Amino acid sequence: MEGWAVDKQSAVEGWQRPRPDARRLRIDVGIGLVVTAMTLLSLTLTRSVGFYAFGHPPTLFEQVLWAVLATLPLCLRRRWPDAVAVVVSAAFIVGQVRHAPEQQLTSGALFAAIYTLGAWGRDHRRASWIRGGIIAAMFVWLGISYLIALPGLSAAEFADADGPVSPILASAINGVLVNVLIFGFAYFFGELSWIAESRRQQVEAQGAQLLAAKEEESARTVLHERLRIARELHDVVAHHVSVMGVQASAARRVLDRNPAQAKQALTAVEQSARTAVDELHRMLGLLRQGDPGPEAADAAPAAFGLHRVAELLDTVRHAGLETSLGVFGDAVELPESLSLTGYRVVQEAATNTLKHAGATKLDVRIRYHADELELDVADDGRGPARRGAGGLGLIGMRERVAAHSGSLETGPRTGGPGFRVRARFPIPRQGGQAGSPPKPVSLPSASV
CATH class of the missing domain: 3.30.565.10 (Histidine kinase-like ATPase, C-terminal domain)
Structure with a gap:
């Protein structure tokens, strides 16, 4: 990790990732539309099963609204990565507050938005602060949700528990670990992509400099x-x-x-x-x-x-x-x-x-x-x-x-x-x- 931090520091200085080309922007639009369609399909299947893990759901219009707001912005994820990450994370949190039943693909959309912000954010320092703020907000909401659910829990809900750890504590620890892994991977791989691209750009720049120096040396030789x-x-x-x-x-x-x-x-x-x-x-x-x-x-x-x-x-x-x-x-x-x-x-x-x-x-x-x-x-x-x-x-x-x-x-x-x-x-x-x-x-x- 120390070596990775040194490489990151050397890559950060004075470099900004170029904006994506038109082909990548078109690909993002296609991906965003496909993910949104699959999310609506997942919502339909969840409603058909009638499994509402977060409690009584809101109206159908509101369920569709939070599902679309959490996934459709991915169409612009590399054009405006900062705004997309903020909108997707806000829609995800509000959807959980409102007990929106679709959480599987929207969680993946949140992962993609955080990753993209790290990999493609033009101002890398600002992107780091935004990602840190989103992750902190997620854990704050996770703590609040546990505090809200805690008074309504009863021993009957944990009748089959036989481990050495308290069921409530075990549930809290498991939730924290899962979220740490999800958000940690999103943050880490975003950084890794940004550093890899910065190195590639530096290698290309050094290659161009070497080529120019070679041409200059050839001219001097002539x-x-x-x-x-x-x-x-x-x-x-x-x-x-x-x-x-x-x-x-x-x-x-x-x-x-x-x-x-x-x-x-x-x-x-x-x-x-x-x-x-x-x-x-x-x-x-x-x-x-x-x-x-x-x-x-x-x-x-x-x-x-x-x-x-x-x-x-x-x-x-x-x-x-x-x-x-x-x-x-x-x-x-x-x-x-x-x-x-x-x-x-x-x-x-x-x-x-x-x-x-x-x-x-x-x-x-x-x-x-x-x-x-x-x-x-x-x-x-x-x-x-x-x-x-x-x-x-x-x-x-x-x-x-x-x-x-x-x-x-x-x-x-x-x-x-x-x-x-x-x-x-x-x-x-x-x-x-x-x-x-x-x-x-x-x-x-x-x-x-």
Whole structure:
């Protein structure tokens, strides 16, 4: 019972049972008419037998009146459960006061009215009070009826009694127990129906919320996938196309006076095109995967990472920039997704330098601190201030860095011309053991 009370309390808060639909209302009308007809039949049979358990009956009109008033309102039991319960209980009590002979089906109608009020009452607190008041009135009338009948009882009426309990006391106890069971069941099953319906409604509401959350998550997944595709396309295409453009321009300028240098530039264009195609194939392979996770594009490929930054700078050198690479600190094994993100940051910074900076030098430094990886890419360009926060490349860089809980700084270099991109990432120590500490590396400067 304690668990049932807790469930009831959790169901009561803020919930009202919806009104019945038209089909249920039509069913109620049919049930009410059938019960009323059967009650009148029962009244007819009772009068035919001549058995009047409650004393001399009233007139036929009054007998029919109380029988109809106690049953016909059931036609509206779920439309107006409060009013029906009050009318049926009042007609039942008055019918007993007036010694109406039909009490069998009218008792069932009273049970149904109390049950319906508990199951379908819109204001459940008020329904509880009304049911409690009806049940209390019934027991008050039961006590009054015993007090009225007590003076007229004689020992001759209990001539066959042989139990240990006084006949009058036994009769009173039996009447109370029967009524407790009848009204108790009506109250209990009404509550049970109301709680079951409230739970069903709550489950449906939670299901709708889960469905909406799933649809929202699907929309977020689609958006994330679009961003991932855009980021990959930018990273794959922008760098190599920029290098190809610079090399093709150089080949055009020196084609007549220095065919050998033009051939070298065209070879670099060819290599960049092949590399771009290879990366596009890799990216398309990832996009064909069924339901890749948010970091699938970063975690799946091991072909690119910080270990290939030197190769990246070779292509930049062939495009006409002097480059240098320095690696400092004790290198540790990085997750593939973090290594790829670092590679993409350097790649995007180098691409921006080629496209916009008008620079002659590019300096890349990779620093392994105690618990942090730092990437520092700086050039000496004097291009326009177009590399602020608005470009798609920088937006993609920020998204990649943020995905690894890192920070990104972009802006003019201090103490001289040029632009700097600096990214910092926390190093996850559980990913592996620290590698052998590398010596600082500096690639020689070169130019086409």
